[in-house]
Amino acid sequence: MAAAVGRICGARLLKNYGAVTPQMLSTLGVVGGGVGALLFALEQSVQASGNEAHPPHQPWSHGGMFQSLDHASVRRGYEVYKQVCKACHSLQYIAFRNLVGVTHTEDEAKAEAAEIMVRDGPNEEGNYFERPGKLSDYFPSPYPNENAARAANNGAYPPDLSLIVSGRKGGEDYIFALLTGYVDAPAGVVLREGQNYNPYFPGGAISMAQVLFNEAAEYTDGTPATASQLAKDVATFLRWCSEPELDDRRLMTIKVIGMFSLLTAFIYYLKRHKWSTMKSRKLAYKPVAKK
Template identity: 65%
Template sequence: MAATVGRICGAGLLKPSNISSISQISSYSTTKEWTRGRKALLGSLGLLAGGTGALLYALDQSVKASDLELHPPKNIWSHSGLFSSLDHSSIRRGYEVYKQVCAACHSMRFIAYRNLIGVSHTEAEAKAEAEEILVEDGPDESGNMFQRPGKLSDYFPNPYPNEEAARAANNGAYPPDLSYIVSARHGGEDYVFALLTGYCDAPAGVLLREGQYYNAYFPGGAISMSQALYNETTEYSDGTPATASQQAKDVATFLKWTAEPEHDDRKKMLIKAIGIFTFLIALSYYVKKLKFSSLKTRKVEFRPKNQ
């Protein structure tokens, strides 16, 4: 500071009488103090954030270490690609697995028979499937309820009249509705496939109550649903060999469709959007490159008139 003031005085820009006032003003500068304070504040915040992150990581690892649930392995599905659609033959076979096996305990109250049209069945086939069930309707002209064959507008029937009846028939466990089960479970169709094929003997130290079975992919391991899929449990109409893994794969694909019926339409829209935006980007580049090139390279020059 003294050297700077000396240079300024030597240049004749500052009078000697003002040197003391400048030195007094400089003594009140808070630049260094604010810099140290900011550094201390940032350091404290960094230590606090690092400590909080380490604590959360330790708690997360401790929870995982005590968790007996296995995470389902990632499978390669035919519909996993960015532009891949669902396998509609597999959806039809999955519906047959649900109808012959799963429908005995699980409902699908958000899916109607009309939803099958154009996906896995023709209109005539979907109508025939609906007519196989009896639906309570009414009242009639006499005020009585009656049974009628199902229609395309009817939803899949519930195997139990109410939740209490479902629990009574399953040792207190309530079979969940399968309409959106793929979206409601972590892992999606991978979880469904792993759960259906993951039954095994309980390891040592794991106690199961009466009516419970061991499945490592179910939270806690103890599940009230017995193994439902075995080889040749289902008879496919297209003659596909009905192995346990094939049935699990097909019903997982079917449940993927019930949870996301717009799956194929969404990917079709993606293809259309990519095509449209590609055309618009190319058109924009053409307009910018050719139409505005003259404006971008134009030089404006001012020439005053001679006076």
Template identity: 85%
Template sequence: MAAAVGRICGARLLKNYGIVAPQVCQLSTSAKGWTKNRKLWLSTLGVVGGGVGALLFALEQSVQASGTEAHPYHQPWSHDGWFKSFDHASVRRGYEVYKQVCKACHSLQYIAYRNLVDVTHTEEQAKAEAAEVMVKDGPDEEGNYFERPGKLSDYFPSPYPNENAARAANNGAYPPDLSLIVSGRKGGEDYIFALLTGYVEAPAGVVLREGQNYNPYFPGGAISMAQVLFDEAAEYTDGTPATASQMAKDVATFLRWCSEPELDDRRLMTIKAIGMFSMLAAVVYYYKRHKWSSLKSRKLAYKPVSKK
């Protein structure tokens, strides 16, 4: 026992008190040993860090308020929350909207047909979707390129062979790729929904060039993409009424899934991690109380031997 107490004192986990020998050691985990300069430095660091964070937040809010575009309303998405998952029926309907409406101009270059398996389609259905497109492949043994039906490993093809062709077909505007559009736009799926449903007549004083349309949610208001979602603009295989707002909601959900295909798996892992670490925390707390209870309740006393 004396050897153990000596090692603890030598490691400076205990502090000495008393001015005459012999000395007794007691446990000390407080901050009384901190110097005045260290306390001042830590306090200053905390104040400066908090001030910088508040300044950055205020600057961001002021920049948003000074913009000319309208701010989209937050919609009650089914996947909005730490422990909520995608509505896979909505994701499938959103894919159908993309296929029938958006695919003509926009690409999904980071999404492969295999990503649809067990999310929106079965494996056989995903293979059938891939086989509907012809993919350029090669070269073969003779050095020639050829076209073949798509496979699950193929990515969604671009509607245009290159950027120049895309601009030429859209009056100089380049349709962006939609794979990461939700993550790349402030507001996420709220912005996509508001943009698709927010087309209005240009207000007085706003001059639009030929081929442009007015959308208050688009930066600057002038957007080259015309309104594409109208009632019955697409057809759902599950019989859901294809209203403009329903299609906008479904395609926004689908594009959110395209930006984060692993979202459901990550949130499921979060639930598992919380459960596992909660049990481990309880075990560690009990073990700590069990191991330290003897030291916290122990009293050391020195009884000098009387000299005769």
């Protein structure tokens, strides 16, 4: 980095204003590079010092830069959430309208929304009432407040799953490893009542019991509901919840790369065949000889 700064200064791309000298810029480059390397080393050391296991990377169908989500898997993951996870975890940032065109048709999403009752109002008489859900409604929380959630889960607060993939290091790899990684506690590890051991959870002791087993949920498309299949699908669904615009963003990336490729070729043509003659011409002054 310091060498790059030095070359820039040597080419006089940066002028010397007042007390700023090329030597100072080179020093700043060296210091900046050193600080960046130190921060990277500290992050790696903190990760290595943790007592939880690191989740292995899984070959997700959406793992590549230009790969889209498997929408059939997203739909199955929604079914897993509805049948298993919904009892404890909320999706407060996801509305039923978000399902339209992704996992459900508009009529199917309306039917899903109509299964819940939403407190609305006040009406013309000033009273609150309950009505069937609409597409504009968000997924309801299974508990009225945090205290009720903790009371029902031995003091543990089930986190909201809307942004859980983006909020946990490892993303969907962590979710999949956590859901399938329950084992017996090793010797020397003491668990309190209601706790379970999971090596992928920080500290190992987790209040959530293992919830995904073979046939723990039922798929409408007939896919065998093994524990690993359930975990894979719900992790894919939660990835979509964290980034509903993922497919659109990657599609836009493809369009941008194609557009800039054409522009680059056009600019190269102008540079090579139009401006090269302008840049390489030679102007000569020939005074008229006196007669």
